[in-house]
Amino acid sequence: MQGPQATTADPMSDLYQQLIVERARAPHRAGVLEPADGGAEGDNPFCGDRVQVTVRLGADGGVAESRHRTRGCAICTASADLMAESVEGLQRPAIASLYERFGAMLQSGESGTTDSLGLLAAFRSLHEYRSRIRCATLPWTALLDAMSEAAGPGSGRKDT
């Protein structure tokens, strides 16, 4: 926070890290891939948040590219953006594992030492904001749905 007072200094320096605020304001991976190999939406009816995720797969079946269109809070938007960036080049098992470690961190507040979460570690202090955790995981559920679609029987590029 740029304000002169310290009252919101806490939340800025823990939950709303600079990386999160920046990505919420100006996402790097915003958009919709057309055509895409898979796409899905995630909804949180409680707050009306919605994330649309599209993926394009590489020759190895991994994510070559991923984009999100997010109508949501800063946490949700930044999470979608950092997710899209983090999964590029990863295959499904690696993505599932990353999401699992991400989820574990959100619950515990510990980002672990061996398997680095990279940029995603920015969300570490979300575990203190239990009711906000869903904001950060919503994009991931959409991504996994998009991956399933891409891998599904009727898979193949489609225009979303």
Place this chain on the structure above:
Amino acid sequence: MQGPQATTADPMSDLYQQLIVERARAPHRAGVLEPADGGAEGDNPFCGDRVQVTVRLGADGGVAESRHRTRGCAICTASADLMAESVEGLQRPAIASLYERFGAMLQSGESGTTDSLGLLAAFRSLHEYRSRIRCATLPWTALLDAMSEAAGPGSGRKDT
């Protein structure tokens, strides 16, 4: 109470006055009038109590005779019995007035000074036992129904 201990001395001397216990044990007006001018039943489903009241009217339209058949607690039985005795010779307005004063006493615990309640004053301390008041009034509702029947359009002696 005949027991040596004083623990139930209170209830005996206030609620369960000798008159009440005696009439419960050996009612003076038990039975069913056949034929009768009117008859009705009162039910308390909560405890299964039931009072059947029959009346025979005199030439003046007043109660010449009244009998009750009561399946109920001591309070209910004694109340039915003392009621049957008290209303003999009374016409409907006088009975209604007596019931009203009886009910008022049951609520307040005061038997009043001018309009004597006679034997019915035995129930004075029932006002401390709120949930038992219905036991004492059940026979009266049956009596009033019986009177209505006797006075009703289809009135006249019938076998009950």
Place this chain on the structure above:
Amino acid sequence: MNEMSAVTLARPGLTGFEALRDDFPILSQTVHGKPLVFLDSAASAMKPAQVIDAMSDTMRTQYANVHRGLHWMSERTTDAYEGVRDKVARLLNAPSRDEIIFTQNSTGAINLLAHSFGATLARGQAVVISEMEHHSNIVPWQMLRDRAGIELRVARVTDAGELDLDHLAELLADGRAGLVAVTHMSNVLGTVTPAAGIARLAHAHGAKLMLDGSQAVVHRAVDVQALDADFYVFTGHKLYGPSGIGVLWGRTSLLETMPPFLGGGDMISTVSFEESRWAELPHRFEAGTPAIIEAIGLGAAIDYVQAIGFDALQAHEADLTAHALARLQAIEGLQVLGHAADRGGVISFTLENAHAHDIATLLDRNGIAVRAGNHCAEPLMRRLGVNSTARASFGLYTTKREIDLLAETLEQVRVFFA
């Protein structure tokens, strides 16, 4: 109620309300190291010591199941429980205590009505609600619609956030509506609806009127006879009482035509396997062991607000609301939703570039509790063209200083997300 508060309560000036804060133990708590500033009373209000003590004292000194006991504890507990029915009847100026039915909450009361009054409606009749309803006054009617072929009609809300009475009249015109069921005060916009006028409209077209007073009863003196309502519903926990207790009031003449809803102990007069006979009002609609301790707590809450007086409460709240509207609207990019002429101390707003969730979280870190989301009023959100809002709502313990703190912190939030 202890003597001191009783004195404080007698006639608080607008500043006297500050002293009442001492009655609410929770207000001295801190949150994230900051004093708690609780601006979420519309969701559920805090409880004065008088309510807490009434419940504790019951459990400590005078408790047993009600209605069925012949012993002292049961008789006394029954007296206390039934005594609250009288208090509620006086609170609403209901013609008879037997018209007061205790339920679990407003939701329970509306579901009861949707089933029991709903059963008296004929296929093809309609129920009219509004765009401004809480989910609890929408879903039970949808379920009735789907169950019983009752049409569900929705009266529009104007851009000011008021009930569109012309549209309501249109919806009533064909005379097929059996019931109008609308809020007496919006939990999102703070709008107080013109209840007496709605009653006239409804009755002129042969419909009955249910008012959802969950919010209104906290802020206004409610007189169901003056309003000429047919049913009135509220919930204890918003009126400074405990959770687990709510109220349905209905006219005797209507309640008597309605079949019971829940079956069980207390609501019957006799039971055989072939058939059961229903008990008299109000017991016919109260099945099983009631929320005894909670009713007694609600009674203490009613005593508490009545000792303050609704005139004083309403003036205090009007003062706070005017102050809050002025302060909030001065914030750049802040948009207050709805500007009804008659409104109470519930203010929903959005802030440019800042999502309601982020606002709530940043405020919370400063000890300030507001709500963010759809406020259980998704259709209204859609009507207003927003996905969610932040909402500040006031209780009798709210102060201008707290509202100032809200405004100052919101200014910081604005800058943060600018």
Place this chain on the structure above:
Amino acid sequence: MNEMSAVTLARPGLTGFEALRDDFPILSQTVHGKPLVFLDSAASAMKPAQVIDAMSDTMRTQYANVHRGLHWMSERTTDAYEGVRDKVARLLNAPSRDEIIFTQNSTGAINLLAHSFGATLARGQAVVISEMEHHSNIVPWQMLRDRAGIELRVARVTDAGELDLDHLAELLADGRAGLVAVTHMSNVLGTVTPAAGIARLAHAHGAKLMLDGSQAVVHRAVDVQALDADFYVFTGHKLYGPSGIGVLWGRTSLLETMPPFLGGGDMISTVSFEESRWAELPHRFEAGTPAIIEAIGLGAAIDYVQAIGFDALQAHEADLTAHALARLQAIEGLQVLGHAADRGGVISFTLENAHAHDIATLLDRNGIAVRAGNHCAEPLMRRLGVNSTARASFGLYTTKREIDLLAETLEQVRVFFA
């Protein structure tokens, strides 16, 4: 729970229970100048300080509405409320916490089931209850019968006061029964029913089993998986918890097929006027603001009885019951109703020449609270050929000395009415 009681609780011997009385403030009250002897726990139990304090502490330090708030008070209150779901799941050994649904009481739980599970039954199917049911487990099924063309069948009770399993088998033989809904312990006779055996019978004939555990859960360790039940129901106020809170447990596979019962906030995922989508389990069945404070009180009650342990509780109660049966049956003209092999601490009796009401009143004048009447089990009264009975029922705080006093006073009552 304060430290001392926690220590006392660790493993009370049969005499250790005496010390637990200190946890129940109400037990030091007097009634008509006599120390309170509370033998009406089957109607509703007294509350330990641990429960009273848990509720007060909630209202004093950590309260807000649950589920919808992003602020600290709401999150913490949600944690406390949802934490009780875990405690209930452990109490019943339920496979999943999401199978625990909070209701207002047992009556609310059974009505929910009669509506929601009832909706999955086809016209012509049957529900089987028994002659030994509480009105709350009769009337909801009668209403289902009358509403949906479901047959209501009633399994007989033997002269010993046990469920007639042969008759139950007969009633199930045609395979048309969709549900057996019977008590796990009679609130009149104290009979504990052979739940696991009933489950086998029911399942063998394609029926599901609901157990009304309102009484049983107070006295026994209940393991719904070991019993192989499909639904289990209990009420908080009999388990030393507050009024206003009850529980329905059901198998996920069944709950998922059931339409919701009450509509409102919290039980939906999205709402539009055309259609609403239901929330996940367990929320689908919990509409409106739940009984938050009461659930937290129930959690404290569960902690309390579990710290004592059901082995100790059951041994204590068996000891009290044996003592009471011996003392009461020694009274001339006193008749105990039912003599099931497996029974708990609930004893109904009649006394020659003395009506149950008079007995209760005379006992009450001596400070002794018992219940008199039909105990919300009119059909059972008819089966037993009585109009009403007096009933003494024990809690964990009941002592042999109190039972002796009951017996001595009953002897005086007998003489009085002889």
